Amino acid sequence: MPAIPFLISKKDLKDLYFHKKWSMFQVADFYGCSHGTIVDRFKRFSLKSRGHLGLRRPIKISKEKLTSLYNHPLSAIQIAKKFGFSKSGIEKKIKQLKIKTRGNLHRKYSRYKKLPFTGSLKEKAYLIGFRLGDLNVYHTNQVIVVRGSTTKPNQAKLITGLFKNYGGVTTTLAKRGTIEQCVYLDRSFDFLLPKQDSIEAWIKNCPLCFLSFFAGYFDAEGCVTIHRNSRLNFAGFEIQTYDKNILYQSWEQLKKLNIYAPKPAVSQPAGYIGKNGVVNNQNSWRLSIFAKESVWKLLNHFGCLLRHEDKRKKLIKVKNNLLKRNILHRGIKVIELNKIELPQHNHQ
Incomplete structure (x- = not known):
């Protein structure tokens, strides 16, 4: 017409x-x-x-x-x-x-409409954890810019889901095969700017905030894995990262929730050459949680806080593995996180 x-x-x-x-x-x-x-x-x-x-x-x-x-x-x-x-x-x-x-x-x-952050402390803690694990963040005079690079579609999907209600998310496929994302956010997201190897005090002082932080960090850096031996397969959780202090502080916080694991240890020393030819410029550290009761408790504590689709699907395998091992005590006490009151905290 x-x-x-x-x-x-x-x-x-x-x-x-x-x-x-x-x-x-x-x-x-x-x-x-x-x-x-x-x-x-x-x-x-x-x-x-x-x-x-x-x-x-x-x-x-x-x-x-x-x-x-x-x-x-x-x-x-x-x-x-x-x-x-x-x-x-x-x-x-x-x-x-x-x-x-x-x-x-x-x-x-x-070009992009940018709305101020209006989420809860739980949401804020998750975003900080995910940022420290996976995102590059900087600012201009007008906006907070968040960048992510991944080869996994569900990781890109997660980043889009986290920020699409607050600002514009651009996604492009690079020639090298990676998915490159850029997000433009309101300056109220300046809490994402610090890139430190530590967990903020207000997060450590609130169990639910810590678990939300740990879920975000795990979605970015962790993996749900199954170790195999001749007798039995062992499902559990692992994080491997350069962030030694974050792992140690997480280990300490998990102990307060009666979730026990060996101390974080060096998994790959500085100078290690990976299969892809990349050389570690510093020590890589690993936190592993495989003890049956600890895996069960962590699964109950932060399973509902994970947002990465791939990791959430693997939680079913962890549950089935624990049932097969069949040596859990029935009376495990799980902290009722919904009854914990959040502390007052200034979002600015």
Whole structure:
């Protein structure tokens, strides 16, 4: 079906633009069309803009006011619409007043709607754990930028699910076969910026917050595994990472929940060359949990907090393995986490 022609006469266009002094944006809004359509009609009718005729009214706006609007941040086109000027006129004024421009990078960021973080402490702890395990985070003047790289589709799916309600998530497939993701978030996500080998005190002081943190870290770095020997298969949980202190602090916190495991130990020393040819530049550490009661307790404590689809599916194998081993005590006490009150904590 052919497009319905846009009807506007040369006479009406001249009246609105030259006599009533409307901007092209105002004319476009009046007719319910785009700014580009009005520009096209000017060309068809051989009409010149006020700027070309030397009739453009001067833009009377102070540097302080324009700087405030531009850093609000409004775009040049939004400021132009607000005051009834042309976009090019505002851009020239910005340049004339030597106001620092945001450039193409900000235009890329501003395409995405960014909402402030409104989640619970449990959600915040999970995100911090996942960030420390898997994400690269930095900031610009306007946004928090989160980047992730993975070869696993469900890992990319998880990242999208974590942030899609707060900001724009871009996903691309790199030539090397990795899935590259970039997320633009509101500055209220600045709690993701620190990259330290430690667990924050407010997380350690709240069992539910710690388990949420540990679930996030495990979703990023951990694996559900089954060790095999001649007599029996042993299912359990393992994390291998360079973050020695996070593993040690997690080990200490798990003991408080009566979940026991050997102390974290070096799994691959600095200088170790992996199958892919990559050389470790520092020691790699491992935390392993295979004791039957401890695996059962951890499964009950944080199984519902895991979000990685692949790991959640493997929990069924862990349960079945524990039942086969058939030497669990029936009276294992599991902490009723739903009765634990969260401490007050400033989100800023």
